[in-house]
Amino acid sequence: MxxxxxxxxxxxxxxxxxxxxxxxxxxxxxxxxxxxxxxxxxxxxxxxxxxxxxxxxxxxxxxxxxxxxxxxxxxxxxxxxxxxxxxxxxxxxxxxxxxxxxxxxxxxxxxxxxxxxxxxxxxxxxxxxxxxxxxxxxxxxxxxxxxxxxxxxxxxxxxxxxxxxxxxxxxxxxxxxxxxxxxxxxxxxxxxxxxxxxxxxxxxxxxxxxxxxxxxxxxxxxxxxxxxxxxxxxxxxxxxxxxxxxxxxxxxxxxxxxxxxxSSINPVFLLPGILATQAEALAKEFFASCTMGAGQFCTNPGVVVAIDGHGSDAFVAAAQRHFAEGAAGVLLSEGGLQHLQEAVAGLIGAGAEVLAGGKRGAEDGFRFQPTLLAVTGRHFLENAHALQAEAFGPVSLLVRVSDLEQAKTVAGAFEGNLTGTLYRAPDGSDDAAWQALAPVMRARVGRLIANKMPTGVAVSPAQNHGGPFPSTTHPGFSxxxxxxxIRRFTALHSYDQVPDALLPPELRDRNVDGIWRQIDGQWSRGDVEAKA
The missing domain is CATH 3.40.605.10 (Aldehyde Dehydrogenase; Chain A, domain 1)
Structure with missing residues (x-):
């Protein structure tokens, strides 16, 4: 048959x-x-x-x-x-x-x-x-x-x-x-x-x-x-x-x-002021973002950086609890499960400690436990390349840094990413820390985010779903x-002394459809004016 x-x-x-x-x-x-x-x-x-x-x-x-x-x-x-x-x-x-x-x-x-x-x-x-x-x-x-x-x-x-x-x-x-x-x-x-x-x-x-x-x-x-x-x-x-x-x-x-x-790990920094006052809420938001769709988003928060003190212990405890209590997520394929297991093993081999999860789910199908790992800022800097490898699934690495200066050094060690997030207190107490970290992150991410997890990607003309290598292969496009x-899939066509009737419609003297054009340095929806 x-x-x-x-x-x-x-x-x-x-x-x-x-x-x-x-x-x-x-x-x-x-x-x-x-x-x-x-x-x-x-x-x-x-x-x-x-x-x-x-x-x-x-x-x-x-x-x-x-x-x-x-x-x-x-x-x-x-x-x-x-x-x-x-x-x-x-x-x-x-x-x-x-x-x-x-x-x-x-x-x-x-x-x-x-x-x-x-x-x-x-x-x-x-x-x-x-x-x-x-x-x-x-x-x-x-x-x-x-x-x-x-x-x-x-x-x-x-x-x-x-x-x-x-x-x-x-x-x-x-x-x-x-x-x-x-x-x-x-x-x-x-x-x-x-x-x-x-x-x-x-x-x-x-x-x-x-x-x-x-x-x-x-x-x-x-x-x-x-x-x-x-x-x-x-x-x-x-x-x-x-x-x-x-x-x-x-x-x-x-x-x-x-x-x-x-690839992208989309680092998230929790600044001291907001961490001191909203540790529990931040942990809940972090867990929800990391495990949404079983973590299989290119903007999943793969690394979270928290400064010791300022509520960091409360944040870590709450995050560990959420990850430990979370159900194993269904992954897209058996190959994806295998790659995730290898990625987690690589992070552990590079010195990360498992705070929660770390294993395949016990149920049928291709499942993996919500997994939270942790390293110190010093250890991350000693092995930054291996510790920022993407683990495509419900997995994140917590980096506990000693102070703002170490946080800035960690930021400088990141490869190019689609996004980078800075959580700051609304009272302005974190603004100096923002100003110290933002320029470092700005050079390493396509989209710099304030006070929200990176998972969502709005379809907007102002969106950048791109970033420096290796997140994408061209930082100038989304x-x-x-x-x-659309502009990614075009070529620049130039016409030199070509008669008006033989030009493409967009370039003729009469702007029949009223599209925006740059005419002699000025943006206009009008026609090309005849020269005296």
Whole structure:
């Protein structure tokens, strides 16, 4: 009896894999059991077909009028919202994350919302940053790459960062580049359903159907070969540091842009004034943030720094109690559980003391206890590299420093991170400590936060979900927040002495759509005035 294998989306249609290396099934992490249909791990033939089809669509998509791009994004968002319940239930079974607690109230609305924000940016078009220098006869703007963008989706966000629906996908399409989506094997059924909705929306909007391709999985060596293919314009990646750096090294050989989110421990500093008065509340907030979604957030508070005295003993005791009493969280996969166990063992080997947890959960499935470890500031500084390794799960390291000066030295030892948080007392008693620590942290984080845990990431034009290496591979760009995210997947096109009628609409004398443009150094929504 032959096994039915799910099709891949290539060249504008769902079709059987041309070369299946092996197959896999989704796994329910709460039970540790495989379920559902077989999905293909694609070989070289599928990858070549997807790349060729996406490349063939690049010119037509780049020439497509913005309204049709926006119509696709809006139609796709509407389809996701209309199918939210079924999508959430499937994703819950594939990931162990809550349909009612997370997907329906938060992540799915965020996903459709950022698709709509991308549509708004496409219509508004000021993100192209048109610049006109009438004296020099030069005009320039940001334009499509003219090549496909390869998007790798992570395991922990089956909607908001999915390769076929997330921020990277929306941004690349908004910039009018075809997308080759690499789904994550932790949620293949969810990705397939999203791809079906995207394909329907493409047809409704009248875009080239080859604009979107999706493969579920391919071997590592083929992924590296694809990343090094000069037919690609860019890669968006969210995942582990080791995998991301391997892909980046391959992409660099061909000059393929690589935007990777790799790892972050998001240090949190508790300043003396607030620690002295709110130790219990801070411990509760810390525990809730660290264990939310079983700690599987890229902005999870992986390190907390507290100055001895000033209520630090009360904070440590309360945090230890919360972690000891907490239930083991369901991790996304067996591989994730194995990596977390290795990471915790590495922290212990580097000298961290286990205050609570530290072991696999006793229940079925892939579970790990809420885990709190601790070191002194002196010991952290002696072994800073090993003690700031990311442990992706409900795990955090408490660093107890002797004074503000040591806290500042610890801050200077951190690698680049997505976020850094400083908790300060509202009465101003911590302001001097803030002023001492903030400049050090500012150079090491993408987003500096005051008085809240880092877990949430608002979809805002002012957001920076990025940071210095190794949190990302480029500190100048964010993976969240339209329209800035769109600019990652563009090229700067300049026109020298080109007649007005032959210019792109954004750069012509008449500003028909009233977009913001810089004309001779001044921002304006008007036309280029004729020179006397």
């Amino acid at each position: 032959s096994v039915q294998i799910e099709p891949v989306l290539i060249a504008g249609r769902w079709q059987p894999s041309q070369e299946t290396v092996k197959t896999f099934r989704a796994v329910d992490p709460a039970l540790g059991e495989a379920f559902g249909p077989e999905f293909p791990t694609s070989g070289a033939a599928d990858i070549e077909a997807a790349l060729a089809a996406a490349s063939a669509a690049a010119e037509a998509l780049a020439a497509t009028e913005p309204e049709r791009i926006a119509a696709f994004l809006d139609a796709y968002a509407a389809r996701i919202d209309a199918n939210a319940q079924a999508l959430a239930e499937l994703a819950q079974r594939e990931t162990g994350l809550s349909a009612q607690g997370r997907f329906l109230p938060a992540e799915i609305p965020r996903t459709s919302g950022q698709l709509r924000q991308a549509a708004t940016a496409v219509r508004e078009r000021s993100w192209t940053v048109p610049v006109i220098d009438t004296a020099a006869g030069l005009r320039a703007h940001l334009a499509p790459l003219g090549k496909p963008v390869l998007v790798f989706g992570p395991n922990n966000f089956p909607f908001a960062f999915n390769g076929i629906a997330g921020s990277d996908f929306a941004s690349a399409i908004a910039a009018r580049n075809p997308v080759i989506a690499k789904a994550h094997p932790s949620h293949p059924g969810t990705s397939k359903r999203l791809a079906e909705l995207a394909h329907e929306a493409l047809q409704e909007a009248g875009l080239p159907t080859q604009s979107v391709q999706m493969l579920y999985q391919f071997p590592r060596e083929l992924g590296l070969k694809l990343a090094a293919d000069a037919r690609l314009g860019a890669i968006g990646f969210t995942g582990s540091r080791s995998a991301g750096l391997g892909l980046k090294a391959a992409a660099d050989t061909a000059g393929v842009l690589f935007y990777g989110e790799l 993976a969240v927040g339209m329209p800035g995210t």
